[in-house]
Amino acid sequence: MTDSPALEGRVAIVTGGARGIGSAISEMLTAEGASVIVADSGVDIAGNDPDPSVAKAFASGLGERAAAYTEDMGVSAAAVQAVEMAVDTFGGIDIVVNNAAILRDAFVFKGSPDDWDAVIRNNLSGPFYLVAAATAVMREQARAGRGGGDAYTWGRLINLVSTAGFIGNYGQAPYAAAKGGLISLMRIAALDMARTGVTSNAVAPFARTRVTEIIQPANDEQEIYKERALKVDPQHVARMTAWLCTDGAQDVTGQIFGVRGRETMLFSQARPVVTAIADGDTWTMDTLTDTVNTHFRDHFADMRTDLEVFNTDPAL
């Protein structure tokens, strides 16, 4: 990070930008010179009881380069409106941070279709609506040479994901499925926007927020996990997110990063680990059994949960 503001003149929308990790991101982006639409409806963790005063108070505390948008970002019309607000208020849209999320956990055998729909709409459809609305304007801006006479090929899409989406935890089917979907959305947006110079990345955070505060430990291991999580300051996640918005990250796209205190990670993405080709026309049940046992089994993804994979002290 340079001493002079790295993001001067850039305009961002941060969903869920008034609380937790989102508020740290809104603060970091404005500190680096960007203008920010704080798009936060002020709902509780399950997505109920909206309170517009949360984003209004937070945005006014950030100063003139911040404005609150308080509609539900899980609705496609809200995405269009938030982008219009960015353009009307601050002159364009350059950065989208999809951070808003809700949780409705239950074991799959007790899962409710209504909870599934609510989480997928809020945590996956909403981000798609915003990416679709913003990238359409970003492409127009590119053609219009926003910010100067030359072609404007600049933009940033950042999805806050979770290791729950690719490692997993018990009872988080809708949340994890939405986060897995957000990784796919990130990849396709990176491909679709490559020619326009717009990058798209994912950040899996670990940080102290109201979500970590309400974890009800079911055993000693979870108790230790919670204690460790409560020590981690969200500003590290905000700094990585802001870095991805700098010019130095222009060629960084399609990647999944992790941030846990001072520890920054790059995650692998699924590629074939081992392959085997059938003898003759196709496989038989017996040759499949044999091939899985002799070639694949040693390479199976382990069944450890998030809590077990990240069971070490964070670097504070």
Ligand SMILES: NC(=O)c1ccc[n+]([C@@H]2O[C@H](COP(=O)([O-])OP(=O)(O)OC[C@H]3O[C@@H](n4cnc5c(N)ncnc54)[C@H](O)[C@@H]3O)[C@@H](O)[C@H]2O)c1
């Ligand atoms: N805290 C962690 O350790 C952790 C771990 C993994 C992933 N994450 C991810 O990081 C992001 C931020 O999490 P957090 O812990 O800061 O959560 P949080 O609950 O503290 O804040 C989320 C904010 O999003 C807002 N919001 C939710 N749905 C909205 C909607 N439809 N429209 C507008 N605003 C909406 C809420 O009002 C709230 O202010 C989330 O995507 C979460 O899944 C967090």
